[in-house]
Amino acid sequence: MKKNYQTVAYYPGCALEGTGHAYNASTRAVGKALGLALDEVRDWNCCGAMEVKNIDPKVQTYLSSRVMAIAANEMKAKVVMAPCNGCYHNLKKAEHDLAHDVVSRETVERISKKAGHETYRAGSLETIHALDWIKHGVGEEELKRRLKGSLKGLRVANYYGCMYTRPRHIFPEKDQGGQSESTSQPHFMDDLLAAAGAVNVDFPLKTACCGGAHTLSDSDTSTRLVLNLLRAAEAAGAEVIATECPTCHSGLELHQVRAEKVLGEKTTVKMLYFTQLLGVALGVSPRRLSIHENVSDGIALLKEKSIA
Amino acid sequence: MRETLLRKAEEILEEWVRARGEQPRDERVETFRLLALHRQGARGTPSFNACRETCREIAYHYNVLGFEQEESARRHREQMLAMLVEHLRLFVQGKMEVEGLGEFCCASRPVRQGSAEEEMTDA
Numbered sequence: 001m002k003k004n005y006q007t008v009a010y011y012p013g014c015a016l017e018g019t020g021h022a023y024n025a026s027t028r029a030v031g032k033a034l035g036l037a038l039d040e041v042r043d044w045n046c047c048g049a050m051e052v053k054n055i056d057p058k059v060q061t062y063l064s065s066r067v068m069a070i071a072a073n074e075m076k077a078k079v080v081m082a083p084c085n086g087c088y089h090n091l092k093k094a095e096h097d098l099a100h101d102v103v104s105r106e107t108v109e110r111i112s113k114k115a116g117h118e119t120y121r122a123g124s125l126e127t128i129h130a131l132d133w134i135k136h137g138v139g140e141e142e143l144k145r146r147l148k149g150s151l152k153g154l155r156v157a158n159y160y161g162c163m164y165t166r167p168r169h170i171f172p173e174k175d176q177g178g179q180s181e182s183t184s185q186p187h188f189m190d191d192l193l194a195a196a197g198a199v200n201v202d203f204p205l206k207t208a209c210c211g212g213a214h215t216l217s218d219s220d221t222s223t224r225l226v227l228n229l230l231r232a233a234e235a236a237g238a239e240v241i242a243t244e245c246p247t248c249h250s251g252l253e254l255h256q257v258r259a260e261k262v263l264g265e266k267t268t269v270k271m272l273y274f275t276q277l278l279g280v281a282l283g284v285s286p287r288r289l290s291i292h293e294n295v296s297d298g299i300a301l302l303k304e305k306s307i308a
Numbered sequence: 309m310r311e312t313l314l315r316k317a318e319e320i321l322e323e324w325v326r327a328r329g330e331q332p333r334d335e336r337v338e339t340f341r342l343l344a345l346h347r348q349g350a351r352g353t354p355s356f357n358a359c360r361e362t363c364r365e366i367a368y369h370y371n372v373l374g375f376e377q378e379e380s381a382r383r384h385r386e387q388m389l390a391m392l393v394e395h396l397r398l399f400v401q402g403k404m405e406v407e408g409l410g411e412f413c414c415a416s417r418p419v420r421q422g423s424a425e426e427e428m429t430d431a
Contacts, residue, residue, distance in 0.1 A: 204392055205362070207361050208362050208399075209399050218406045221401070221405065224398050
């Protein structure tokens with residue numbers, strides 16, 4: 001286990017204070033149940049999301065670097081954890097840019113000076129996802145030891161989305177064999193949920209595009225892509241799609257509703273954050289995990305399976 | 309069935325390559341023309357890599373189907389293969405309608421452009 005994952009700087013990002021509130025609540029609750037500590041990054045800002053990156057990637061690099069500057073320079077943290085795929089991706093991208101691109105370094109230096117804070121230096125901080133945090137901060141054996149319940153019999157399709165593994169070159173720690181994550185066949189969520197008793201189904205679209213970034217500008221494409229993901233999960237035998245990103249999660253939930261309304265195509269698979277599922281198995285109440293905030297009502301299913 | 313579905317997947321990528329003003333090549337990557345077509349279609353368009361794993365899953369399911377003996381397992385595998393091909397179709401159709409699909413999310417295009425330029429300079 002990695003000792004420096006026991007207490008990490010926590011960067012929830014904007015989505016976890018809005019549509020992904022349940023992910024924030026369940027991440028904090030699971031951390032507490034597992035004895036892991038979170039120290040929220042002070043005065044954090046938006047990572048630049050997809051919008052800023054599209055218009056001016058250097059400004060996105062700066063925005064993400066400011067978050068890392070606060071964590072590394074002011075909080076003296078060694079590790080920052082971002083549960084949102086978008087934030088995680090952007091911090092990784094900024095790290096890559098600052099390590100490899102002189103113009104990015106100069107831009108960040110200039111804006112940081114203007115903003116009146118110390119510049120972030122590449123290599124000062126390790127950015128991890130919530131999956132890394134639990135997988136390497138606790139591990140499956142310790143997780144099993146702390147279980148108060150089980151996800152036994154719950155058939156789960158694990159959906160990682162795209163930004164957790166792409167583009168590959170900004171995740172140099174992945175694809176290293178052994179205990180490292182895979183970019184083509186990610187498995188950390190599968191491993192953790194299996195340790196909690198879930199049955200992971202063979203889901204071949206675990207990193208497939210859901211049209212997420214175009215959910216407002218081209219809703220029909222997104223709805224059709226999501227509908228196919230939901231159908232494939234059901235065909236694979238899943239009762240639940242486990243998510244690890246607020247954008248993926250709300251995209252799947254809302255397009256499930258839209259597919260029924262606009263296309264007349266009903267699917268019944270439920271969406272739950274992996275932290276909500278782990279939390280239930282760790283004996284945390286569904287209320288504290290904010291399962292009631294999900295659009296897709298998973299509580300009835302969990303009760304029916306005697307899991308919650 | 310697996311041959312038909314693999315051919316459909318190739319046709320989808322052929323359409324994408326033609327829409328870019330190129331001729332689909334008759335090359336193979338790891339014995340699959342599908343993977344070679346994907347590589348051709350993604351050249352200069354990193355966001356097209358958003359369907360790379362889907363193509364690889366199609367190749368994987370095609371291979372496994374060649375060994376699947378049990379009838380119900382075979383039918384299930386064919387169903388999953390069909391859904392993978394459908395996902396590829398939806399993604400490519402989406403890209404043809406809105407070229408930017410995937411452009412500024414997982415493709416992180418500006419980063420990739422930088423890397424590509426560096427590689428070209430090194431070469």
